[in-house]
Amino acid sequence: MSKMRRAARVIVPAVVAFGFAGAANATEGYFQTGYGTIQKAQSGAGVAHPEDAMTLSVNPAGLTSVGRQFEAAFTLFSPRRDFTSTNTFPGTFPTTRGTVTSTQEIFLMPNMAWSSPIDAQSAWGVALFGNGGMNTNYQSSVFGAGQTGVNLEQMFLTVGYARKMGDFSVGVAPVVAMQKFRATGFGFFDQAAFTSKPGSLTNNGDDYAWGAGLRAGFLWSLTKEFRIGASGQTPIWSTKFDKYAGLYADGGSFDIPANVTVGIAYDVLPTLTVMVDYRHIFYSGVPAIANSGAALGGPVPLGASGGAGFGWKDVDVISVAAAWKATKDLTLRAGYSHNNSPIGSDQVFFNTVAPGVVTDHISLGASYDWTKNLTIDLAAAYVPKASVTGPDPFGVPGDTITLSMSQWEASFGVRYKY
Numbered sequence: 001m002s003k004m005r006r007a008a009r010v011i012v013p014a015v016v017a018f019g020f021a022g023a024a025n026a027t028e029g030y031f032q033t034g035y036g037t038i039q040k041a042q043s044g045a046g047v048a049h050p051e052d053a054m055t056l057s058v059n060p061a062g063l064t065s066v067g068r069q070f071e072a073a074f075t076l077f078s079p080r081r082d083f084t085s086t087n088t089f090p091g092t093f094p095t096t097r098g099t100v101t102s103t104q105e106i107f108l109m110p111n112m113a114w115s116s117p118i119d120a121q122s123a124w125g126v127a128l129f130g131n132g133g134m135n136t137n138y139q140s141s142v143f144g145a146g147q148t149g150v151n152l153e154q155m156f157l158t159v160g161y162a163r164k165m166g167d168f169s170v171g172v173a174p175v176v177a178m179q180k181f182r183a184t185g186f187g188f189f190d191q192a193a194f195t196s197k198p199g200s201l202t203n204n205g206d207d208y209a210w211g212a213g214l215r216a217g218f219l220w221s222l223t224k225e226f227r228i229g230a231s232g233q234t235p236i237w238s239t240k241f242d243k244y245a246g247l248y249a250d251g252g253s254f255d256i257p258a259n260v261t262v263g264i265a266y267d268v269l270p271t272l273t274v275m276v277d278y279r280h281i282f283y284s285g286v287p288a289i290a291n292s293g294a295a296l297g298g299p300v301p302l303g304a305s306g307g308a309g310f311g312w313k314d315v316d317v318i319s320v321a322a323a324w325k326a327t328k329d330l331t332l333r334a335g336y337s338h339n340n341s342p343i344g345s346d347q348v349f350f351n352t353v354a355p356g357v358v359t360d361h362i363s364l365g366a367s368y369d370w371t372k373n374l375t376i377d378l379a380a381a382y383v384p385k386a387s388v389t390g391p392d393p394f395g396v397p398g399d400t401i402t403l404s405m406s407q408w409e410a411s412f413g414v415r416y417k418y
Contacts, residue, residue, distance in 0.1 A: 027361045027383055027407065029315045029342045030152070031132040031281055035111055037073045037413035041365020041379035042321035043335030045275040048219060048229030049265035052415055053113035056127045058261060059217040059231040060160035060171030063115050063123040072112040073377065073413025078105050081136060083352045084402040085392065093394040094142045094352060094401065102136045102149065122163045131156050131177070131256065134354045141185060142352055148185025150353045154256060158215065167221040177211040177236045177256055183247060189302060190246070196303040197246030204243040211238030211256060225267040232260040235285060246303040248288040258282045271325040279317040283342055293350030294393060310354055311347030315339050333365040345390035348401040355403035358386045375415040383407035
């Protein structure tokens, strides 16, 4: 116990310190594909198959199934993002012709969680993890105002309670979120012709927003081998980014979208479980994300109600995965997920700074019981390059912009079961 306490004194501050080393356009728009190492090894699947304390991040009802344990993990995430412009006329945007690649390609994303039974029917848990984010850093000018990019990072703290009633479990988990954002290089638009609040659009350093919402879910074992799970999270209603009230619609408002997940898990063999999950992310419910970027320069300025956004559509995700207990101590995992791109071809211009266009996620992983109490979890994932091409609204007829991204990530985690 004393060793675990000493470890926690090291791990907890590290997780908090790096809690904002967020993702740079994770696979599902800007949401991560899975929050713990097991979820990542299974491409996000597992809403009906809880195995660790991080089940709280996807389905709090799973807390009744995982016992008392502590876990911590770190993920190295590497997105490769760029855009290509065929700009044929000097002075139009983007100001750089050809392919422009974003720098900073390695990000560290931590998570930690604790779960514990309360009695034979109920359990509770707490988790701290990054939800996702978006990041670009173009050393050249995109909008005629020097180095250009954005950085959005989101960290969640959630405490959950679950209760089991026979073969049916329900869980609820309030969520507190902290967001950090900055934008640089948008100076051309920081004028009354484009924004409702000049001076609050770009190059104002980091700004922070706080928010809260609720996640709830259920887990139902229809038979010994077959389970159904579902969960939903309300929007995370947040305070505004006041320093960027002239950029985001409704005076800097940037809530975190609601989402729902449903799935099944089936034990094909005592040693083999297959999972299928479906997830829907309601990006359309957040004006700053959903409002059309094609409205830029129109009658409604940036920062106003109805002002231009990124034009993102809702995202649907299908994940399939398998977990095979190859030996008494070793479990092997694999997963694949596919989602639609939130960015249509008519929305490429503003999304040069948020090119979340990837659609496929392939993952492998393993869990090894090092001792009776200590388990090592590993995961690796590859996201193939995807692209979206559309017209350049600030160029001459025929000019196009192509957004591209690919990714890889590797995760390492430890779990201690009491």
